[in-house]
Amino acid sequence: MKKFRAITILFACLVIAAVLVFQAGEASGSKAKAKTVTFNKDIAPIFNKNCATCHRPGEAAPFSTLTYKDVRPWAKSIREQVSKRTMPPWHADPHVGQWANDTRLSQKDIDAVVAWVDQGALEGNPKDLPPAPKFTEGWAIGQPDVVLDMGKEYTLKPGTPDEIQYFTVDTNFKEDKYVQFVEARPGNRKIVHHIIAFVQAPAKADSNVKQLTPEERRKMREAAAKDNIFYQDGFLTKVKADAPVFDDACHLPSGGNGSKRDGSGEGGGEGGGGSMLLCGYAPGKNQEIWPAGTVKKIPAGSKLIFQVHYSTFLNPAGELKDRSSVGMIFAKNTPDRELKTHGIGNHYFKIPAGAENHKATACWTAKEDIHLITFMPHLHMRGKSMEFKAFYPDGRSEVICNVPNYDFNWQLVYYAKKPIAIPKGTRIQVTTVWDNSSKNKFNPGPNKDVRWGDPTYEEMTIGWIDYTLDKQSFKTTAMK
Ligand code: HEC
Known part of the structure; x- marks a missing residue:
């Protein structure tokens, strides 16, 4: 990498030298154009x-x-x-x-x-003119092997500012599938603010894990909301105004994840019920391009759950129908490792009205040796920056991803060129800064204290990471 930099600098010097020579030529009245x-x-x-x-x-x-x-x-x-x-x-x-x-x-x-x-x-x-690049119409990942949609068309009521709906469909997969590329596609970009697709694996015959129906899932969320920091506001989940406040959540045993909201208490509180995050869509999000051999596994008989956040934020004229879908391309060769997704989040923060640089942290400790593949900061409209810092068991620490100019309009995923080795016991600290002042032109309400909540006018902080487990290799273990 040093060598690469040195070459780049050398190259830059040569370019500058060439430009100087060129300009000197111009100045001395040469015909060079x-x-x-x-x-x-x-x-x-x-x-x-x-x-x-x-x-x-x-x-x-x-x-x-x-x-x-x-x-x-x-x-x-x-x-x-x-x-x-x-x-x-x-x-x-x-x-x-x-x-x-x-x-x-x-x-x-x-x-x-x-x-x-x-x-x-x-x-x-x-x-x-070079030949036009080839694209598959409608898909950035190329032609999917399988496309699953929400199963029905959904119509948003006019004037609905924000709501989150869940749709569950059968994959009808008769065998385990290994997904190499996947893309969530909004049916109507004007009203779909985000999609998160989860995989709900079937309950194993020999386990007592219960398969939840959408209705049970909804009830569980409601029950969970009753005795924890969350409450349901129509189709939206929010943190109660009087819930305890911990801006620095790293000293909490949970690291900041206050959520039993979906009955899971895991996965940064999103999805839950033992489900796995498959992929997401948000405005400006780029595509999932996992390294070759790194896949997400969908067990035979799984269901796909769509969590769709609808919003009339963009003032769509008339067209309020949506039928979003997920396209997948399966691995052609025996995959090597399965990708896990985790959201490192703090549900306990409180951003005071008008605060220009309000900071909060969330932490997560790796329970085994892993390699980090991607980072995706998720904040709402007051989001200013997010930093991921690793505190290794040997006492070293380093910033591993830093997004100093977070922009809500661009939910970008950053793919490490080389997966980052994270030994067991490493703490990953996510530091967020929000601007809740009127200087932030995107701020929907600088005059109020802000807590965690689904709608874009409330706030969130989730540092999404994708990683693989070092001990796992499908080639030797789980493939068959
Ligand atoms: C990841 C997707 C993406 C890529 C890559 C991208 N753009 Fe854009 N670009 C957008 C979107 C979406 C908008 C609209 C943004 C908005 O409305 O705020 C936009 C807006 C713009 C605008 C502003 C249009 C206006 O309203 O004035 C320009 C100019 C532009 N892009 C040029 C480029 C050029 C040139 C490149 C390549 C060198 C590029 N973009 C690459 C997605 C992209």
Whole structure:
């Protein structure tokens, strides 16, 4: 990595030297002219590689980068977004860790885009245009082997600000399945704020784990809410205003997870009932691209539970129907390891009205040797930053992922380039900062104290992690 940096610096020096020589040439009146930058030759390859996954018909971005005609009207805005590095979206501190899905443009590409716009955003020679990249319509992961939807269409009542609904469907899988890629797809982006899909494995014949029906699940949540810090507000779960406050939850035995809300007390309180988180969708979320051989297992006979957060936050005109779905691609070869997901959360915080830098922590200790694969900070509209720090059993500590400029509109997942070894007994501390002042332009209510709650106008802090267990290898154990 040091070597890589040194080479990068050396390269940067050479580029600077070349630029200086070039400018000197200009200054001394040579005929050297800035190279003409065209869309077809120079810019299309950059956009195809770095923008088109989102900027193509049917995806979330407001315009397509696939053709000159579509791009041209946006040239000025593109110059601004690219030079400020707000596009492509990426909010992790580049000095902490290395990320397999780092989408930041190289300085060379940024310079090319800026030069292209400054020269009048020319189209260029059609012969230079590279072939359009291939995408599967409707899916970022490629053509799914199986698509499961919610089982029915759901219609949100007009004027409903926020609600969370659960839908349970049979997978009808007759054998265990190993999922290599998975994507949750909103049926209606205008009202779906998020989807989390859980796998509910069938109860084993020899175990007394009970399979919950959706109705039992609902009752359990209600009962749990009665004697703990949560309460149900219609279809939403919130923390009671007078619940005990612990901004620093790391000294609590639970590390901050106050939840029996779904009867599980595990998994950061989301899903629960022994279910496993399969995948999620939220605005601006990128795709699950787990390392080859690292899969999620869906046991034969499992059910899929959709937790869908609906919101009329975007003021959708009229169209309030949704039927969201989950697409999966199964591993082609014998997978190696199963991916586990955990949410490191604090349910006990309280953010005072107007506080500009309110901090809270949550902790989780690894019970065995693991490798961390991904990080995904989840906060609501007052979220400012999230940091993941590991305290190793030998006394060392280090920041392993840092997102200093959290943006609610971009629920990004960060994939470690090399899985991070976490020995048993390591404590992972998640530190969150919120801005509940009026300086935060996204703040839906700076005049009130804020506690944990489902709706986006309340707050959350969950540091989602995906990891594998070192002791597990399907090749030698669980595969058959
Ligand atoms: C992960 C998905 C994603 C990627 C990758 C991405 N964009 Fe975007 N982009 C979006 C979305 C979604 C919006 C709309 C954001 C909003 O409405 O706030 C957007 C907005 C923009 C805008 C602002 C449009 C306006 O309203 O003025 C520009 C310009 C832009 N993108 C350019 C690019 C360029 C150029 C690239 C590649 C170098 C890129 N984006 C990569 C998703 C993406």
